Amino acid sequence: MVRKNGLGKGLDSLIPSTGHKKAAPAKPEVKKEVVVEKVIKKEEVMVKITEVEPNREQPRKNFNEDALLELADSIKQFGIIQPLVVQKQDDYYEIIAGERRWRAAKLAGLKEVPVIIKNYTEQERVEIALIENIQREDLNPIEEAMAFKRLLTEFDLKQDELAERVSKSRTAVTNSMRLLKLDERVQQMVVDEKISTGHARALLAVGDKEQQYNLANKIFDEKLSVRETERLMKNLQKEKKDKKDQKAENEFIYKGIEEKIKMILGTKVTVNHKKNNKGRIEIEYYSNEELERIMDLLESIHQEA
Known part of the structure; x- marks a missing residue:
């Protein structure tokens, strides 16, 4: 399986630096890449794996066990190719990016892991974790939607700004967060892959959450396609309109x-x-x-x- 690129050098363009240092004089592109490579090597250090802990605010909550075992086997053979990005806390290092690698390294029995120690703001930590997971397509649709919502509400970002940071369209961000309007039981069915995001978006046409859940179970039990679900929603809307028209006529x-x-x-x-x-x-x-x-x-x- 081809691994998608992680954070890498594109991170600086996604998350502007909050420091006030003067910009270095412009250098030819080739020389600049060499300098960056040297800095990365200099910052990379080995720390005990027991001193590293995951970020509790990490958007991703679910990890595929089979995929972790495959990565652990790879780490046993080749080691960790890409170091973890961490931030020093009181008595441990908190993972900013690379929790999946850390979990696999534990399974592989590693005693130490390579890390790059950074100092980020709370907003930057959330953004980096979100961006890394989005680039690797590691988040399920509900985790992604909740991460988007957190960035918008807690850090006062606008949807256009958020979309630019995560390299998605504004429409994609909006549609993602709309899933959070679903009944929590329906959201869990999306996480468990009992219904798809296409099914879930169709269910948004139903305002009553109990009805949403009942319809979601109908979709799962009868194995309805997204197209069939959309037709079902249209029929329900038509019935609702007919009842409304009849009520108005009676009145x-x-x-x-x-x-x-x-x-x-x-x-x-x-x-x-x-x-x-x-x-x-x-x-x-x-x-x-x-x-x-x-x-x-x-x-x-x-x-x-």
């Missing part, structure tokens, strides 16, 4: 009946229609004399009938 009819009774009785009348063609008629009166008038009127109507 128009009963309003007309109210007006007729008002004209006959000369007082305010309310027709409360319920299910199964049942309901209640309320006739208001404002004095005993008016009540007697209404009674006399009803009696005369009854006698004529």
